[in-house]
Structures are given as structure tokens and as C-alpha cells.
Amino acid sequence: MGWQALLWCAAGLAILNWLAAGCDLRWLIYFTKPAVMLLLAAYFALIQSQALTAGQWQAWLFLGGALCGLAGDVLLMLPENYFLPGLAAFLAGHLLYIAAFSANLAYFWPIGVIPGMALAAIAWLMYRRILTSLVGRRLYQMRLPILAYICVLTPMTLLALLCLSNPAWPPIPARLAALGGLCFLVSDGLLAWDRFVQPLPLARPLVMATYHLAQAFILIGAAGVNPS
Numbered sequence: 611m612g613w614q615a616l617l618w619c620a621a622g623l624a625i626l627n628w629l630a631a632g633c634d635l636r637w638l639i640y641f642t643k644p645a646v647m648l649l650l651a652a653y654f655a656l657i658q659s660q661a662l663t664a665g666q667w668q669a670w671l672f673l674g675g676a677l678c679g680l681a682g683d684v685l686l687m688l689p690e691n692y693f694l695p696g697l698a699a700f701l702a703g704h705l706l707y708i709a710a711f712s713a714n715l716a717y718f719w720p721i722g723v724i725p726g727m728a729l730a731a732i733a734w735l736m737y738r739r740i741l742t743s744l745v746g747r748r749l750y751q752m753r754l755p756i757l758a759y760i761c762v763l764t765p766m767t768l769l770a771l772l773c774l775s776n777p778a779w780p781p782i783p784a785r786l787a788a789l790g791g792l793c794f795l796v797s798d799g800l801l802a803w804d805r806f807v808q809p810l811p812l813a814r815p816l817v818m819a820t821y822h823l824a825q826a827f828i829l830i831g832a833a834g835v836n837p838s
Contacts, residue, residue: 627822628815631817653830675828707766708765711769725768780834787832794821800813
């Protein structure tokens with residue numbers, strides 16, 4: 611299967627997943643949710659096959675991040691409460707993306723200071739609101755895991771945005787990576803608000819749509835950096 615077919619299949623299954631999430635069709639969600647990430651990971655592996663074969667660590671880090679996302683998707687679908695293991699899988703994925711985006715940090719200063727401060731302020735305000743809700747609902751055990759996740763998601767988003775100023779990233783891949791980082795921030799923000807603060811209308815399809823766009827933009831963008 612060529613890379614175009616992989617992307618078209620991933621896009622079709624993603625749209626099916628968003629519709630299934632809106633209609634609560636669990637059997638369709640169980641099929642489409644992991645399938646989308648599996649196809650995106652396969653797409654990246656196909657485009658970057660030579661880099662992976664050569665052992666280029668940046669390509670392996672991006673692929674590892676995608677596979678952690680796949681593991682997180684599966685864990686969150688299991689019938690028992692696997693929220694914390696799923697959260698850990700996504701946290702590991704963000705750490706791998708951070709390492710991959712950090713291939714050259716020379717472009718950070720001073721370009722990253724203002725967006726970094728803005729993202730930190732947004733993350734802190736979001737955490738304070740979630741913390742208030744956790745205390746009110748006596749979910750004290752969730753405070754540290756959520757804080758740890760926010761402390762990883764925020765720099766991942768910043769480093770994705772800084773691809774725009776990284777000379778190693780061509781313009782289009784850099785823009786895709788930046789959009790992916792922002793989509794991740796929106797997706798996880800919607801998920802946290804809906805789960806811990808108050809229910810949001812159409813939360814499930816919106817969370818999945820922004821999540822799939824985040825993963826797709828990051829992996830398609832990364833695949834365009836020195837492709838094989």
C-alpha cells in the first residue's frame with residue numbers, strides 16, 4: 611500500500627471515528643480509534659524507512675511517539691478504568707516528541723521566550739481551574755498526574771511551534787508540526803475540561819477530531835523533514 615492510500619484510509623477512518631464518537635457507536639469506535647494511529651504510524655515508517663533503517667534517532671523518536679499514542683488509545687478504550695495508564699502512555703509519547711523536536715535547540719533563544727511564557731500562562735490557568743474542580747469532587751489523587759501531563763504537553767507544544775524558526779524544517783512541514791502542537795493543546799484541554807470541570811456539548815467528537823489532526827499534522831510534517 612502506497613503512502614497516499616495510507617493517508618486516505620486514515621482520513622476516512624478518522625471521520626468515521628468522529629461520527630461514531632458523536633453517536634456513541636462503541637463497536638465502531640473500538641475499530642476506528644486504534645486503526646487511525648496504526649495507519650499514521652505506518653505512513654511515517656514508510657516515508658522515513660531509510661532513516662529508520664539507518665538508525666536515525668529523530669525518526670525513531672517520532673515513530674515511538676506515534677506508537678505511544680496508539681497504546682494510549684487502546685488503554686483508554688478498555689472496559690476497566692485504565693485512565694492513568696493511558697495518560698502515562700500519552701505522556702511518554704509527548705516526551706518522545708519533545709526529544710525529537712529538540713534536535714537543535716539553538717533556535718530557541720530569544721524566539722521562544724514570548725510564546726513559551728504565553729503557553730505557560732495558559733497551562734497554569736487551566737490547571738488552577740481543573741484543580742479547583744478536583745478538590746471539589748475529592749479527586750485528590752489526580753492532581754499530580756494531571757500536573758505532570760500539563761508540564762510535558764506545554765513544552766511539546768512550544769517546541770512544535772518553534773519548528774517555524776528551525777532551519778532544519780522546510781516551511782510546509784514546519785507549519786504542519788506547529789498546527790499539530792496547537793491541536794494537541796486544544797484536544798487535551800477539551801478532554802480535561804469535559805472530564806473534570808463540566809461536560810461540554812459534542813466533547814467526544816471534538817476531542818477526537820483535534821487529537822487525530824494533531825497526530826496527523828505532526829507525523830506528516832516530521833515525515834517531510836529529510837524524507838527517505
